[in-house]
Amino acid sequence: MKFSTLFTLISTSLLLTACSTQEVANNKTEKLPKNIIYMIGDGMSMAHLTAYRHYANSSEQHIGLGNKVVPQTIFDEYFVGVASTLPDDDTLVTDSASSATALASGEKTYNGAIGLDNDKSNLTSILEHAKFKGMLTGTISTSQVTHATPASFLAHNESRHNQNEIADAIFDQHINYKVKADLMLGGGTDYFIREDRNLVKEFKQIGFNYFSELSQLSDMDQLPVLGLFAPKGLPYAIDSQDNPNRLLAMTKPALSLLNKNNPNGFFLMIEGSQIDWCSHSNDIACAMQEMEDFAQTLSAVIEFAKKDGNTLVVLTADHGTGGLSVGANKQYKWLPNVIHKVKASAGELVKSIFASKDIAKTWLDSTGFELTSEQLTSVKELKAQDKSKELYAKIMKFINDQSFTGWTTTGHVGDDVAVIAYGPQSNKFVGAQDNTDLAKKLLSYIKTK
Ligand SMILES: [Zn+2]
Secondary structure (H helix, E strand, C coil): CCHHHHHHHHHHHHHHHHHHHHHHHHCCCCCCCCEEEEEEECCCCHHHHHHHHHHHCHHHCCCCCCCCCCCCCHHHHCEEEEEECCCCCCCCCCCHHHHHHHHHHCCCCCCCCECECCCCCECCCHHHHHHHCCCEEEEEEEEECCCHHHHHHHCCECCCCCHHHHHHHHHHCEECCEECCCEEEEECHHHHECCCCEHHHHHHHCCCEEECCHHHHHHCCCCCEEEECCCCCCCCHHHCCCCCCHHHHHHHHHHHHHHCCCCCCEEEEEEECHHHHHHHCCCHHHHHHHHHHHHHHHHHHHHHHHHHCCEEEEEEECCEECCCEECCCCCCCCCHHHHHCCCCCHHHHHHHHHHCCCHHHHHHHHHCCCCCHHHHHHHHHHHHCCCHHHHHHHHHHHHHHHHCEECCCCCEECCCEEEEEECCCHHHHCEEEEHHHHHHHHHHHHHCC
16 A cells, blocks of 8 residues: 555544544444445436426326326335535536546545545545455446446546556556455456456456356355456346346345354445436437346345345435436427437447438337438438447437437536435435435444444
């Protein structure tokens, strides 16, 4: 461990001891959690939650019949508050690195920073504190392990783009002479297996069990574990028809493994990474399928926490992405049934149009609605001109217009995000707070161990 890391750990731990004494005094009647599961829906705005509620229940809605009740989702059931997400500059709109650092350490920083403050000093993450306290630790994401959110829990780097350096740091930076995480599942072989260094080999040499296929996860019976299931991020849920709920597939066996013969408890970060990626593309069908995987993962996590009785679950988002709106184009309606019928992400739709001899039929088969003759002509023209980027934007517009889905940007937004919590101390997350408060509260529970 570098001296600066050690110093940060010690100084932060002194500060947190003071903070935790206060917390314990406030909470003396309520037990503290043994395990902490922190779930982050990357790019998941409040509108994503509303849209998902209608999407999940669209077959049960009786539009126009009066007294319509849309059943709650798992997110609604445990909703307790909201969090602001602004970064430590004058932009008010955060990127995933700055917000993940805030969620991981309780400190705000500049956009792009991985576990560093504005002066580029290391900020100790909750995961690092947990390891320091002898807890088992893990991250699960559908992005690569080196991507902004998991990276902010596992490493320190001045830029989120230095993913090779981040992969190196995940192996090289230690706490108590050990790698910081006992379990890492996600994508990222491109960054772990390189010409200059094979980190998978190095992880195996220090005793890590390595998995490269999601189907192997049932064989996962011993920690530590590294699972890398794609060169970068995993394929989109909507394009993974054999196993769309891959976050759930990673999470279920991970929970049993982390909980096995573990008196000290565990800290696990689970990221629904690609809600953000689909929303950057303004691809509503892609985003809703990611929300489905995230919702099912939350259900499994809550089920585990209910059975365990000593697990605190906190779920939030790092920011909203896309400026999603439920309704668009001055029309007072939103049609989730249209979205249900779309069978592929925009990227895959473009590929199938380029490969197709009958565009009208290919489109109808993949989306469930017909193109107008005007739309069909414009698609044919863009295909003939080999303009895949323009075609991508055009077909997203067709689906968004057809379902009355609105987007204001292909970037992030500064809206407050949801806070969802269950388990011991979950009442401390009620109300409006800043994203750094979530980390500070979680850290206070770890510091009392
Ligand atoms: Zn993003």
